[in-house]
Amino acid sequence: MTQATTQTETKAEGFEPRIVAFVCNWCTYAGADLAGTSRLQYAPHVRIVKLPCTGRIDPLFILKAYEGGADAVLVSGCHPGDCHYTSGNYHARRRWTIFRRLLSLAGVEEGRLFFSWVSAAEGQKFADLINDVTAQVKAAGPFKHNPARRQAW
Ligand code: FES
DSSP: OOHHHHHHHHHHTTOOOOEEEEEETTTHHHHHHHHHHTTOOOOSOEEEEEESOGGGOOHHHHHHHHHTTOSEEEEEEOOTTOOTTSSHHHHHHHHHHHHHHHGGGGTOOTTSEEEEEOOTTOHHHHHHHHHHHHHHHHHHOOOTTOGGGGGGO
16 A cells, blocks of 8 residues: 555545535536436535526635535536526636636645536436545545634534
């Protein structure tokens, strides 16, 4: 076993990550709903915040989530070309690409913000996504920049 593996396992030990998922109403939320009605198993570490469209997600929402105790944030919406409002997801993707680079200035390490497309028909993809994000955040360990934050959850 390598030293890196040992450190990763140590970080993950007993750590239950808190992940905030900002999802659009028309695709990813419906995909999450499908995962639920299909009784698919996925990690219980995610709090879903439903918005009309990913284009509505202000970067401040993401910073507020970290400030409020999130260890990671997931943004997910309709696939390119499928946005209910035509181009909201393209705006979100552009905003996210820039915002992601600025996050380090706010003290948030890479690997704590995730972006994905999940359609209403992709319940399994939603479940897999949540499991994957949870595993990555567990490996990264708790978000340490706001030690008092965990009491808020
Ligand atoms: Fe889903 Fe715009 S409605 S991303």
